[in-house]
Amino acid sequence: xxxxxxxxxxxxxxxxxxxxxxxxxxxxxxxxxxxxxxxxxxxxxxxxxxxxxxxxxxxxxxxxxxxxxxxxxxxxxxxxxxxxxxxxxxxxxxxxxxxxxxxxxxxxxxxxxxxxxxxxxxxxxxxxxxxxxxxxxxxxxxxxxxxxxxxxxxxxxxx
Numbered sequence: 001x002x003x004x005x006x007x008x009x010x011x012x013x014x015x016x017x018x019x020x021x022x023x024x025x026x027x028x029x030x031x032x033x034x035x036x037x038x039x040x041x042x043x044x045x046x047x048x049x050x051x052x053x054x055x056x057x058x059x060x061x062x063x064x065x066x067x068x069x070x071x072x073x074x075x076x077x078x079x080x081x082x083x084x085x086x087x088x089x090x091x092x093x094x095x096x097x098x099x100x101x102x103x104x105x106x107x108x109x110x111x112x113x114x115x116x117x118x119x120x121x122x123x124x125x126x127x128x129x130x131x132x133x134x135x136x137x138x139x140x141x142x143x144x145x146x147x148x149x150x151x152x153x154x155x156x157x158x159x
Contacts, residue, residue, distance in 0.1 A: 035126050048076055053112050062105030
């Protein structure tokens with residue numbers, strides 16, 4: 001079988017195991033992200049916007065801009081502009097907190113909930129198609145390894 005761009009690796013003499021794992025993670029992330037990005041495009045939605053809507057669905061009481069930023073998968077340096085775009089499309093709403101008028105809370109709007117409801121099953125089906133072949137035990141093992149990596153990185157960064 002002829003190697004493809006996805007399976008080709010640098011010669012071992014040129015890379016250490018950490019570098020090889022890092023490159024493998026990047027390749028896998030790209031391969032897994034592409035179908036989701038295409039699916040989201042059908043709703044004119046970016047992966048970052050989708051991430052924000054999912055975060056807000058899980059916090060019906062609303063979150064501040066900083067709380068949303070802390071929960072995001074990929075950090076967007078211009079979260080305010082991102083929220084502006086979502087609000088313009090009526091997917092979120094923002095309001096001042098009653099106990100502290102300096103605080104602005106962002107909540108998912110009914111249209112945002114409807115959008116996520118339309119996407120839930122197609123996204124689950126995509127995840128099953130892309131990762132289901134690994135089986136439950138291997139998926140759990142993979143999740144544990146990735147969580148351990150993130151925890152160790154957070155310690156290194158002093159978080």
